[in-house]
Amino acid sequence: MKTRAVRYGTCLLAVLAMWAGGCQDAREDQIRGQQEKILVLEEENANLRDQLAYAYNERDSARDRMTDLQRLLDEARRRLSDAQNQSPVVINDSGNLPAGWEGTKDIAWTELSTDILFDSGRADLKKNGRQVLQEVANQIRSQFGNRMILVVGHTDTDPIRKTKNLWNSNLDLSQGRAATVAKVLYELGIDRTRVIAGGQGEWKPAVRGSDKNSKAKNRRVEILAITSDARM
Numbered sequence: 001m002k003t004r005a006v007r008y009g010t011c012l013l014a015v016l017a018m019w020a021g022g023c024q025d026a027r028e029d030q031i032r033g034q035q036e037k038i039l040v041l042e043e044e045n046a047n048l049r050d051q052l053a054y055a056y057n058e059r060d061s062a063r064d065r066m067t068d069l070q071r072l073l074d075e076a077r078r079r080l081s082d083a084q085n086q087s088p089v090v091i092n093d094s095g096n097l098p099a100g101w102e103g104t105k106d107i108a109w110t111e112l113s114t115d116i117l118f119d120s121g122r123a124d125l126k127k128n129g130r131q132v133l134q135e136v137a138n139q140i141r142s143q144f145g146n147r148m149i150l151v152v153g154h155t156d157t158d159p160i161r162k163t164k165n166l167w168n169s170n171l172d173l174s175q176g177r178a179a180t181v182a183k184v185l186y187e188l189g190i191d192r193t194r195v196i197a198g199g200q201g202e203w204k205p206a207v208r209g210s211d212k213n214s215k216a217k218n219r220r221v222e223i224l225a226i227t228s229d230a231r232m
Contacts, residue, residue, distance in 0.1 A: 098139040101225075108144065109224040110136065111206070114153070114177060115216060121163035123176035130184060136223060137188035144225035149190065152222040153178035153199035154206070156215035174199025181221050 097103065101110045117129040125133075140149060153174030160167050167173040175198060182197035205218040 098143050101139065101143075103225075106227045107224065108147075109222055110139075112136070112181075112221045112223070113216070114155075114219040114221060117181070117221065118177055121160055121167070121173065123166075123173065123180050125180055125184060133181060133184045134188055137185055137190055140185070140190055140223075140225060147194070147225040147227055149185070149195045150222070150224040150226065151178045151182045151185070151195060151197040152204075152224070153181075153197075154204060154218060154220050154222065155199075155202050156218045157202045157205075157210065158215065169201060171199055171201035171203075174201045177221060181223070 096105075097108055101108050103109050112132060116132060117125060119126065140147075153176075155170040155174050157170075160170065160173060163173075167176065178197040178199050182192075182195050185195060186192045202218070205214075206220060207214050207217050209215075
């Protein structure tokens, strides 16, 4: 009996040892699994931090570009106002500017109705819009080859309804349209280092009024060609 008890005890100890060893292996596997998950999460966090830093940098760059654009626009308007007070505006009839443009020797501009270029609430170019911009690009290359080109989008005061899932505001829409025009000008051969695009939403109307005709005039994209002297 004693021998049988000893054998039973020995077997029991062996079983317990095997069980303990199995538990230990399971715990080690669990720990390794958790460590691997931690490493994956740390890598994902590092990637997210990099993406966030990039997003912040892009946001700051965009703000800087808009600040530069606003400064150039303000300076262009000031010089244009001074020139209009001092001398007649140069128009195409004099042969100094291409058709559809007006301005002075330092600043020239043209306006394109967004109703021609875009559908309501959209910033993707209409089928015939590229042909319109092709003519503008030809004029820029032939007449304003060394000038800075500003592309400024404007809207009317109507809130966005049908495409509010695409735009937070009229300002966003105007910026999107200006960006589209600038991109097409790049594709048509205009040096992208000379082009700045931005939008002013409904805040710089061409005319005052809430009637249909006034709103149509305010929905526009301005394209300005400014000499280096005008940007000083």
